[in-house]
Structures are given as structure tokens and as C-alpha cells.
Amino acid sequence: MKKLTFFLISLLTVFTACSDGLDNVEYNRNSDIVVATPEATVTTGTSLTVHSSVTGNLNNVAKRGFCYSVNVLTPTIKDNVVEADENFSASISGLTGNTVYYIRSYVYGNSRYTYSETFTVTTAASSLDEQLKNYVAPTYEDYYVDIASWDQRNQWNLANVHDPTVVLAEDGYYYMYQTDASYGNAHTAGGHFHGRRSKDLVNWEYLGGVMPALPEWVIPKLNEIRKEMGLNEVSPETTDFGYWAPCVRKVKNGLYRMYYSIVCPGTLDGANSWGERAFIGLLENSNPANNNGWEDKGYVITNASDKGLNFHIKPDDWANCYYKWNAIDPSYLIDNDGKHYLIYGSWHSGIAALEVDAETGKPLNTLPAPWGTSEDIAAYGSLITTRQMGNRWQASEGPEIIYNAATDYYYLFVAYDALDTPYNTRVCRSRNINGPYLGIDGVNLSQDGGEMLPVVTHPYKFSNSYGWVGISHCAVFDDGNGNWYYASQGRFPQNVEGNAYSNALMMGHIRSIKWTSTGWPVVMPERYGAVPQIAITEDELVGNWEHIDLSYSYGKQKESSNMTLAADHTITDGSWKGGTWNYDTEKQILTANGVELCLQRETDWEANPRTHTIVYAGYTNNKTYWGKKKK
Structure with missing residues (x-):
């Protein structure tokens, strides 16, 4: 499997810290402190000056400030925050004109926060031209070496992001989860499939890992399959497993699913045999705001082979590898008929589609043993795209599937080539979720295979910068109002500023998607920064x-x-x-x-x-x- 050579950063350790220590504060009132409801003394189209006061036992008050939101009626410090000065006043800037904001003042002391009642204010009307004139761009650093460590995670924003998946939840937050990867392996202090969230796609709050340790089902399931194959049981170190490429989706109100990849270490039968298998598992949550609320639903699918038990294939016989399907890189979609599908695959034969049960999220039909003939393993999925028909080492992975009702097409985005620099994104489309998928040049990628076009992202460099490389394995999502976005990691080139490991710096990138007159998605070259969309003259x-x-x-x-x-x-x-x-x-x-x-x-x-x-x-x-x- 290609990702077993995962650059510097995929060694993992396991520990229990899903709460992350960031949420261990009480959000209720202190009986001996009263915080006044804030007032706005100056209101413009883009800013507010607010003032409050606090009475009672002030000896333990260590911090005071204001939290605000446009869609949370009782905001907390997990929303937007500005600290107050010694007079309990502050200016809030970067706001949108003619918009209702909900504001509460707070103080912090005795390891708890105390809040005021909510103050509601509407900013002054502001023309789009005024908003553009007053636009404030994001200021966070891309070269994030100084804040890469675990104890600086509150400042990460989109630093240390790899293979992101994004969902817009009922509470108005976008939630992002990712492969276990980070600069200097900082993530190993915090569990697996790390999460963060944002209201504006620009400012992201780190939440911590959603999975504290290797799921209990993994090693027993591995040995169950090995026993059926006539192989010895194994007891691998739990730190040797890979945690890759989750996919999160909202199924309905109160139900979110996250498919995830677990890659098992070792080989099937020692030297001159193929590498061990991977698993796709499933987590569910009723509310992603509860980062500890992801419940493991267990095994979904594993690698399937059409070569029976003939697994003594040399590990470097790439084009003839043992597995037909590689059970990593899941994507999930509910089609127009209400059917649920798992789309998955990496390198090997290409990308496979499998219908799953709407109630359980597991395969709709019972899976046979994951080896046999092509007919024997047909239940493991059907080919929907391939880069090279008949070649099982074809440098394509990371499928992401969406449906756009405005064009009435299913779009399949795929990552091409090696992770470090060459990584690039392609897209194809179909009227049917099972294909055939065609490129923009008309090539039938389901029936014939071929180079998928168009290229969506690619290593690039504008002037006055180092540029970006390794831009792929994307998430594609919308805001429910016709606006679409592309998220992926971007990596620094090698040896930036004399740093031999700069290529392991991975910043999360979010870009707007526009749609051509012929219905193809184009990804904008600059990252999303919430610029007011005034008509261009x-x-x-x-x-x-x-x-x-x-x-x-x-x-x-x-x-x-x-x-x-x-x-x-x-x-x-x-x-x-x-x-x-x-x-x-x-x-x-x-x-x-x-x-x-x-x-x-x-x-x-x-x-x-x-x-x-x-x-x-x-x-x-x-x-x-x-x-x-x-x-």
C-alpha cells in the first residue's frame, strides 16, 4: 500500500484524552459574581464598541471579555471572543453590515466562566463597497513551525491538517476531521481523527481526537480473517496501526456518520508475501459538538482479493498486487433515490462503489470471505473509475463524491500521484452514481480507464511566496445556499528557509468552487478568506x-x-x-x-x-x- 511510506509523520501512539483538557471548565454562574448585560456605545457597519461591568467578589477575576455570534443566541467562549480592557470595554471589528449579533460579557475566575444575559444589536447598514474597503484579511501564519507543538494547539487554526473531511452541522458549525498526521508528530499526544470547527471557514477551533485508542474490534477481526486464511494469529503493537482518511457526513438531523480507515501493520505471511490488510470502520454521533460522543459501530469492510489464497506475491510486484480493492479512503453519499453508498479505494484496481444499508451504514448485502475469484468477491463493490485498466499500482486514491442538484451530475474527485510534492486533484462526472464517469475530454473512466481530466489542483507558485505542493485528497461540501467549497492540505516545498522537514508542514486549505457554463467545478487559486463578493466590473x-x-x-x-x-x-x-x-x-x-x-x-x-x-x-x-x- 502506497501510504505505508507516509513521510515522517504517521507513527502513532495511543492514549486517552478525547476531552483534550480544553473543555474542562464550568460554564455556569458564580453565586458571588454578577456580570452586567453589555451595551453598545458605538455602532458602525463593520464594528461595535461594547462595555460591561462586574460586581461582587472581584478578587479572583483573572480575565474579562465579550463573546458574540450571528446564529447562537447564547454565545460562549467557544464562539467569537474579544478580550476587554481594564474598563471592561472592547472594540469588535470585522463585522457585517445590517446584521444581528448576539453578545454576552464574561469573566473568568476560580476555573470557571460567568456570563451575562444576551445583548442583541444590529450593525449599521453598510454598502458592499464599504465592506470591501474595510476588509481585514486573515493574519495567521502559514509557516507554523513556532506553534506546531501539542501545547500550542489552541493556536493551530488550520495548521497540522491532512486529508480533511468537512460537514456543516445543525448548530451552524463546520466540523473538520482528518488523517493522523502532523509536523513533528505533535498529534500523537491527542488520540486519533482529530477535529476542529468553524463558523466562517476562516477561524478554526481545535477540538481534539475523537477516538482515544485502537477500537477493540480491530485485532480480533484481523485474526478472525487470518485464521480463515490458514494464517497464524498476530499481536501487533497498537501504536503500529495507521489511522487515515475519515469521511464525515450528516445523514439526517441528529445523526452523523464518520467512516474511517485503520491500516494494519506487517505482511500476510512474512517475506515475499503481500502487505497486511486495512479496515474501514464506522463512528456515529448525534451532535458533533460533543467531540467525545462518537460511538464506534465497528467493522464495515476490508481489502478483497480475487487471487484466492495466492498471497505470496513479491511486495514489489506492484502492478500485480494481491488485493483488488484497498479498503481505505472512504467517501459516503446518499443518492437521489435515497440509497446510501460507500465509495472507497486507493491505488490497486481503482475506485469502488458499494451500496450500504441506510439504517446501519454497513454493507447492504452480506460480505463473503475477502478472497476468492472476481465473482466470489463481487459483494465488495464495483469499479467506477480507474487510471490504468489492469494495473494495480496506478497512483490514484482519495475519492470524494458529491451530487450537485443544479447540474444534475455526480462528481467524483480523485487524488493522483505521490503525497510529498506531486499530489494533484482530478474530477470526473456521471449522471448515475455507479457510472459511467467521463472526463471533460469525454474519456470513459469506468469502462476504459485513463488519465482523468480536468486537473483541479496542482503544485503551484505565485510570486512573493514559496507556493504550495501536495494539494489533494480533498473534501467538497456546500453551505446549503449554493456555495461550494474545496478543502485539502497544502504542503510547503522542500527545504524552505533551510528547514529539511518543511515538506511535512501541512496547512489546511479551503477554496471556493465556481461552476463553468458546461457544469464543471473549478477551484479558485487563492484560499477562501471571506472577501465580500461585490460584483466585479x-x-x-x-x-x-x-x-x-x-x-x-x-x-x-x-x-x-x-x-x-x-x-x-x-x-x-x-x-x-x-x-x-x-x-x-x-x-x-x-x-x-x-x-x-x-x-x-x-x-x-x-x-x-x-x-x-x-x-x-x-x-x-x-x-x-x-x-x-x-x-
Whole structure:
């Protein structure tokens, strides 16, 4: 299995700390302290000045401040927070105009928080132009070495993220979970499948691991299968297992499912036999705000082989490996008919689809022994896409499947190539969840296999930055209002700032998705930073752009070059020099040199200080293009 060479960071230790120590405070009133309901003394479209007071026994008051939210009626410090000065006053900035905010003042002392009643205030009306003028970009560091350690986890935000999965819950939070991986193995102090949450997709609160230790069913199930195969029982160290690539979904109100991968160490039968198997298991929770509330529902599926018990295949005979399906990298979807599907697979034969029972989340049909002929193991799933038909070492993994009602297509996103630098994302689509899936060039990836196009993300570099590599294994999700997002890790290139391990720095990336006129998702080149989406005018497009041909080149970080759009609608510099451009203001589509490019206002993460800019992304049948406007 390819991920057994998982770079520096997949060694794990087990311990019990799901509560993480961050939630061990009481959120109720102290009888000897009274906190006054806050008041707003200055209100604008983007800021508030608030004031409060506290009476009673003040000797133990160590901290005071205000917490606020737009959708939580009784906010706590787990929502947005600003500390107060010595007069119990504070300014809250970065707000949205003409919006209702719920605010409570608090004090902290004697290891507990005491809150006021809720104060409700509406910010002044603010035009979109004013909001853009007052836009404040995210300030957290991408090169997070100084806060990478476990004791700095409250400052991580999106640092130490790998293989994220994201769900929007009933409480208005986006919850993110991930593979066990971090810079310097900091995560090993905190359980498995670490979680965090956010209201705005910009500021993330670390929650801790959802699984304290290796599930009790794993080693017995492993030995049950080994015994049936005529193999000896094993007693591997629990620290040697891999915890990879969860997938979280809301099934309905009050029910959330998380499929997860457990990779077993060792080989089937010593030297010159294939590697040990992996398992996909299932957790359920009624409310992801309770990070300790994930209940393990046990075994779902394992690797299946169509080679019977002929597992003495040399470990380096990659194209002929023992398993047909590799039971890692789950994705989960409820289709238009209400049927539930598990989509999974990594390298091996490709990506498989399996119908599961809606009530249990387990396979709909009873699974036979995970070895035999192709017919014997048919219950383990059917092929929906493959990169190379007949080759079982094909560098594709990490499927993520969604359905977009606006286009009436199922979209399957897949990760290609090695993790460290070359990692890139592809997408294909189908009218049916079981295929056939076609690329943008019309290649039938279900029937014939082939290079999936378009390229969605790829190693890249804008000027004034180191750029990013290893951008893939994505989560794709929406906000329920037609806005779609792409989340993945991004890795620093090798030897940044003389750091021999910089490629193990993994920052969580979230990007907006736009949809082309032909119904293909394009991922914006700059990360999401909550820039107000004011309509882009034609005049703003005139000038210099950083243009990237993002088309596939194995392991190469594609760098930007200058492109100039002139006011007379000609292109006067760059690889498209001599071409023309035009702009559809209503659809926010720039067509340059015949290529349709979707526009979006986004954060300019390379600027110093960071600010907002305009970016584009678009496809031809065999090319991908990214760009951003220069300041």
C-alpha cells in the first residue's frame, strides 16, 4: 500500500484524552459574581464598541471579555471572543453590515466562566463597497513551525491538517476531521481523527481526537480473517496501526456518520508475501459538538482479493498486487433515490462503489470471505473509475463524491500521484452514481480507464511566496445556499528557509468552487478568506495578472508569469499575447484567448500585508488555468 511510506509523520501512539483538557471548565454562574448585560456605545457597519461591568467578589477575576455570534443566541467562549480592557470595554471589528449579533460579557475566575444575559444589536447598514474597503484579511501564519507543538494547539487554526473531511452541522458549525498526521508528530499526544470547527471557514477551533485508542474490534477481526486464511494469529503493537482518511457526513438531523480507515501493520505471511490488510470502520454521533460522543459501530469492510489464497506475491510486484480493492479512503453519499453508498479505494484496481444499508451504514448485502475469484468477491463493490485498466499500482486514491442538484451530475474527485510534492486533484462526472464517469475530454473512466481530466489542483507558485505542493485528497461540501467549497492540505516545498522537514508542514486549505457554463467545478487559486463578493466590473480587469498554466506536469511546481489585459480588449503580454478578451458582467465570466475563466474576489495571501484581489480559474478539454490580478 502506497501510504505505508507516509513521510515522517504517521507513527502513532495511543492514549486517552478525547476531552483534550480544553473543555474542562464550568460554564455556569458564580453565586458571588454578577456580570452586567453589555451595551453598545458605538455602532458602525463593520464594528461595535461594547462595555460591561462586574460586581461582587472581584478578587479572583483573572480575565474579562465579550463573546458574540450571528446564529447562537447564547454565545460562549467557544464562539467569537474579544478580550476587554481594564474598563471592561472592547472594540469588535470585522463585522457585517445590517446584521444581528448576539453578545454576552464574561469573566473568568476560580476555573470557571460567568456570563451575562444576551445583548442583541444590529450593525449599521453598510454598502458592499464599504465592506470591501474595510476588509481585514486573515493574519495567521502559514509557516507554523513556532506553534506546531501539542501545547500550542489552541493556536493551530488550520495548521497540522491532512486529508480533511468537512460537514456543516445543525448548530451552524463546520466540523473538520482528518488523517493522523502532523509536523513533528505533535498529534500523537491527542488520540486519533482529530477535529476542529468553524463558523466562517476562516477561524478554526481545535477540538481534539475523537477516538482515544485502537477500537477493540480491530485485532480480533484481523485474526478472525487470518485464521480463515490458514494464517497464524498476530499481536501487533497498537501504536503500529495507521489511522487515515475519515469521511464525515450528516445523514439526517441528529445523526452523523464518520467512516474511517485503520491500516494494519506487517505482511500476510512474512517475506515475499503481500502487505497486511486495512479496515474501514464506522463512528456515529448525534451532535458533533460533543467531540467525545462518537460511538464506534465497528467493522464495515476490508481489502478483497480475487487471487484466492495466492498471497505470496513479491511486495514489489506492484502492478500485480494481491488485493483488488484497498479498503481505505472512504467517501459516503446518499443518492437521489435515497440509497446510501460507500465509495472507497486507493491505488490497486481503482475506485469502488458499494451500496450500504441506510439504517446501519454497513454493507447492504452480506460480505463473503475477502478472497476468492472476481465473482466470489463481487459483494465488495464495483469499479467506477480507474487510471490504468489492469494495473494495480496506478497512483490514484482519495475519492470524494458529491451530487450537485443544479447540474444534475455526480462528481467524483480523485487524488493522483505521490503525497510529498506531486499530489494533484482530478474530477470526473456521471449522471448515475455507479457510472459511467467521463472526463471533460469525454474519456470513459469506468469502462476504459485513463488519465482523468480536468486537473483541479496542482503544485503551484505565485510570486512573493514559496507556493504550495501536495494539494489533494480533498473534501467538497456546500453551505446549503449554493456555495461550494474545496478543502485539502497544502504542503510547503522542500527545504524552505533551510528547514529539511518543511515538506511535512501541512496547512489546511479551503477554496471556493465556481461552476463553468458546461457544469464543471473549478477551484479558485487563492484560499477562501471571506472577501465580500461585490460584483466585479470590467474596468477592474484591465492591467497585469499573474497567469499559471496549471496543466499536469509530474512533481513540477507551476509558476506564474505576467499577462496584461489592455483596455481595448487585447492581450498585450504573456503566453496569450496577441489574443483578445471580453467580459460577461452578469455571469462574472472573463473569456481570454478563447478560454472561459470564472472570476471571484479572494484574499491575496502573498501580499504584504494581505488584502483582497480578483482571481480566475478555467478549463479547456486538456488544460487548466489559474490567475490573480496584480495590485
